Amino acid sequence: MKVSQLDKDGKVTEISICAECARARGFTEVEKLKANVAEIITELKNRIDEGDSRLICRTCGLSYAEFKKQGRLGCADCYVSFHDQLVPLIRRIHDAVQHVGRTASGGRKQAQQKMNVAKLREALSGAIQDEDYEKAAALRDQLRRTEEE
Amino acid sequence: MSPNAAVGKWLAANGPEADVVLSTRVRLARNVAEVPFTHRATETDHERTIEVARWALADSGYLDSGKFLSNEELAEPQGQYLIERHLASPDFVASKAKRGLYVSNDETTSLMVNEEDHLRFQVMASGLDFPEAFTAAAALDEKLERQLQYAFSGEFGFLTACPTNLGTGMRASVLAHLPALVITREIEKVLRGAMHIGLAVRGLYGEGSETKGNFFQISNQKTVGQTEWEIIETIADISRQVITYERKAREYLMKKLRVEVEDKVFRSLGLLKGARVLSSDEAINLIAGLRLGVALGIINEVNLEQVTRLMILVRPANLQAMLGEKLSAAERDERRATFVRETLVHQ
Ligand SMILES: [Zn+2]
Ligand SMILES: [Zn+2]
Numbered sequence: 001m002k003v004s005q006l007d008k009d010g011k012v013t014e015i016s017i018c019a020e021c022a023r024a025r026g027f028t029e030v031e032k033l034k035a036n037v038a039e040i041i042t043e044l045k046n047r048i049d050e051g052d053s054r055l056i057c058r059t060c061g062l063s064y065a066e067f068k069k070q071g072r073l074g075c076a077d078c079y080v081s082f083h084d085q086l087v088p089l090i091r092r093i094h095d096a097v098q099h100v101g102r103t104a105s106g107g108r109k110q111a112q113q114k115m116n117v118a119k120l121r122e123a124l125s126g127a128i129q130d131e132d133y134e135k136a137a138a139l140r141d142q143l144r145r146t147e148e149e
Numbered sequence: 150m151s152p153n154a155a156v157g158k159w160l161a162a163n164g165p166e167a168d169v170v171l172s173t174r175v176r177l178a179r180n181v182a183e184v185p186f187t188h189r190a191t192e193t194d195h196e197r198t199i200e201v202a203r204w205a206l207a208d209s210g211y212l213d214s215g216k217f218l219s220n221e222e223l224a225e226p227q228g229q230y231l232i233e234r235h236l237a238s239p240d241f242v243a244s245k246a247k248r249g250l251y252v253s254n255d256e257t258t259s260l261m262v263n264e265e266d267h268l269r270f271q272v273m274a275s276g277l278d279f280p281e282a283f284t285a286a287a288a289l290d291e292k293l294e295r296q297l298q299y300a301f302s303g304e305f306g307f308l309t310a311c312p313t314n315l316g317t318g319m320r321a322s323v324l325a326h327l328p329a330l331v332i333t334r335e336i337e338k339v340l341r342g343a344m345h346i347g348l349a350v351r352g353l354y355g356e357g358s359e360t361k362g363n364f365f366q367i368s369n370q371k372t373v374g375q376t377e378w379e380i381i382e383t384i385a386d387i388s389r390q391v392i393t394y395e396r397k398a399r400e401y402l403m404k405k406l407r408v409e410v411e412d413k414v415f416r417s418l419g420l421l422k423g424a425r426v427l428s429s430d431e432a433i434n435l436i437a438g439l440r441l442g443v444a445l446g447i448i449n450e451v452n453l454e455q456v457t458r459l460m461i462l463v464r465p466a467n468l469q470a471m472l473g474e475k476l477s478a479a480e481r482d483e484r485r486a487t488f489v490r491e492t493l494v495h496q
Contacts, residue, residue, distance in 0.1 A: 060185045072265070074189040076182060076300035076308045090305070090312055095347075096374020099306025101317040102287070104299040 057081035116146050154471055156461050157234060157256030157273065162453035164276020168444040169392045171324045171364070171457065174235075175282040175381075176271035177290055178309050178318035180300040186310035187246055187263045195263050199249040202262045205296035206251055211289070215253035223248055226475075229466035235273065237261060258285065265310050266318075268293070277323060277388055279381045287377075306373065316373030321381050323388045324353060328363040328441045329398035330391075332410075336365075339394050343367055343387045361430060362437030362460075367391070399445060414442030422493050427486040432463040451493060459492060 053065035062074030064082050073079065079086060090097050120143040127136040159172050180186060181201060184194050203217050218227070228242035236252050236259045249262035251270075260270035270289055274281040300308040306316035314320070330336040340350045353364035367388060369380045402410045417438030421427075427435075440456045442448035461467055463485050469476055472484060 060189055062189065072188055072310045073186060073312070075185040076180065076302075079302060079305055079308055086312060090315060090373060093313055094316065094371045094373035096371070098304060099302075099316045099373055101306060101319070101376045102290070103303075104294060104301035104307065 052085050055082060055085070117143065120146060154458070154462055156458040157236075159257050159273035159275050160454070160457045160461060161275050162457045164274055164278045164281075166388075166392050167276040167453055169325055169327070169395050170277040170388065171326060172273050172275060173278050173282045174271055174273045174320075174322045174324070175279070175286040176269060176320045176322075177286055177307075178266040178314045178320075179268040179270075179290070179293070179307055180309065181267045182298040182300045184267065187244075187265060187267060188310065190246075190263075192247060195247040198267050199247060199262050201297055202249060202251070202260065202268060202293075205293050206260070208296055209289075209292035211251065211253070211258075211292070214255075215251055215258065218250045218252070220247045220249065223250060226466050226469065230470050233464040233467050234461060238264060238269075240264065241269075258289065260289070266314070277385065277392070279321065279385055283321070283377065283381060313370075314372055317375075317377050317380065319372060319377055319380060320368055321377075321384050322366050322368035323384060324364060324366050325388065325391060325395070326362075326364055326437065326440060326444075327391070327395050328437065329402050330395050331363045332402060333398045335394065335398055339391055340365065340367075343391070346383065346387070347371055348384060348387060362433045364437070399441075403445060410441075410445070411447055413438055414445070414447050418442065418448060418493070421489050424486045424490070426482045427463070427489060428482050429464055429485070432485060432489060433460060436460050436463070455492070459489065463489060 053063065053068070055064040056062070057074055057078045058081065059077035060074035062078055064085060067073055067078070067082065073082075087097055120139055124136060124139040124143060127133075127139055162171070164170070164173070181198055184190060184198060187195070187198075190198070199220070203212075206212050206215075206217065223231075223237075223242065228237065231237035231250070231252075232239055232242055234256065236256060237250055238261065241248060241250075241261045241264045244264070246263045248264070251258075251260040251262075253259070257274065258270065258272050260268060262268060270286065270293075272282045272285040272289070274285075302308055307318040309315050309318055327336060327339075330339055343350050347370055349366075349368050349370045351366055353362070353366055367384060369384060372380075375383075417435040421432075421435050421439060424431075436456060436459050439448065439451070440453070440460075443451060443453055443456055462471055465481055468481060468485055468488065472488075476484060
């Protein structure tokens with residue numbers, strides 16, 4: 001009979017051999033072999049998908065499975081946590097991955113800082129009014145640190 | 150006309166190509182760094198984001214020429230009113246998260262806080278005018294960025310809750326009135342061209358083929374891999390082509406089907422002037438017919454601006470706000486007819 005031999009490079013060569021010898025030498029028919037390879041690939045893919053689904057963003061706790069279900073990410077860090085999974089998706093949507101437009105200059109958070117200062121001032125005057133001087137001292141330190149930022 | 154009948158400056162119908170294009174819109178999506186996206190943020194996060202946005206707007210002088218509506222002020226019927234005026238999205242109005250909304254006095258600029266993204270702001274301009282809309286949107290973007298830190302990555306650009314808005318975070322669109330292309334059945338061919346190069350086209354009222362009044366919106370779908378101006382140029386180029394086709398179709402109609410066109414236009418005017426009961430849908434269809442007549446110079450007793458503002462004022466929430474009354478559907482249809490009649494008969 002003729003059997004197919006699959007060498008290390010994945011090349012299939014046909015050799016003539018009797019059935020018994022073939023079995024003894026561990027040969028299988030080429031169709032079966034192909035089926036096995038396909039099964040192995042599917043199995044591997046499933047395992048990768050399962051692994052992807054188990055991925056979780058440490059910052060916001062969103063899992064990749066949840067993202068796949070609802071289509072929305074949980075926080076900016078999700079783009080880091082799921083980076084490798086998102087790249088092909090982004091390419092499918094936009095035909096590109098690299099941003100080329102306006103850039104953020106890393107704002108100085110003035111509004112956020114001003115708001116924090118205003119809140120601390122409010123808390124401080126409250127603490128003084130309540131004569132809670134221990135709390136007031138702590139708030140004053142915190143206020144000083146915030147203002148210096 | 151009652152003093153409440155004011156509409157946004159972008160509806161003045163005085164921009165470039167106003168005979169075909171109603172308006173141009175540039176919308177930017179931004180998120181504040183270190184705060185989870187809206188749907189995953191806590192109520193405290195929502196409140197803080199609203200406060201930060203309000204601070205930033207106040208500090209950049211935007212509150213001197215506009216107002217900031219709190220979550221409570223966004224309850225119905227205000228929500229529907231804002232949707233009809235294109236100042237807020239239906240998702241934003243329906244959202245259960247705490248929200249805030251900035252609207253400039255001339256209604257060209259609005260900023261939603263805690264929509265799908267923390268900040269979604271837009272500038273609208275009359276006619277086909279990307280320089281006006283984009284320059285104003287970019288100016289607000291820069292002012293905001295001086296005040297707060299955006300979620301941004303060098304690779305993906307501005308980070309958004311949904312990857313479809315990533316990169317520039319920009320959705321640019323043109324709202325065009327294309328009745329002649331619809332009548333001559335050229336519309337599909339023309340719009341297919343726009344879709345072929347990756348733009349989205351949809352009807353203004355209602356989805357799919359059932360578009361009332363033949364208003365169409367052309368916008369970008371892709372937001373990564375192209376600069377803002379490249380995206381805008383693509384939409385502007387296609388828009389100019391569409392404008393040319395629409396004008397050619399109007400010329401053709403005037404040459405070959407003048408009587409039919411005049412009949413359609415004057416019937417619209419006649420019904421608007423004479424009807425005693427008008428639904429919102431019927432009114433919009435008739436106003437669209439009237440608009441074509443004005444754009445073609447068949448009708449001179451009203452101008453494009455008057456027609457365009459009518460389109461907003463006949464809608465349910467705006468009609469009631471203008472009249473200062475809460476009305477049932479039947480009452481509305483009657484009062485709408487009265488309002489339209491009075492506007493067109495004694496203006
Ligand atoms: Zn043998
Ligand atoms: Zn996350």
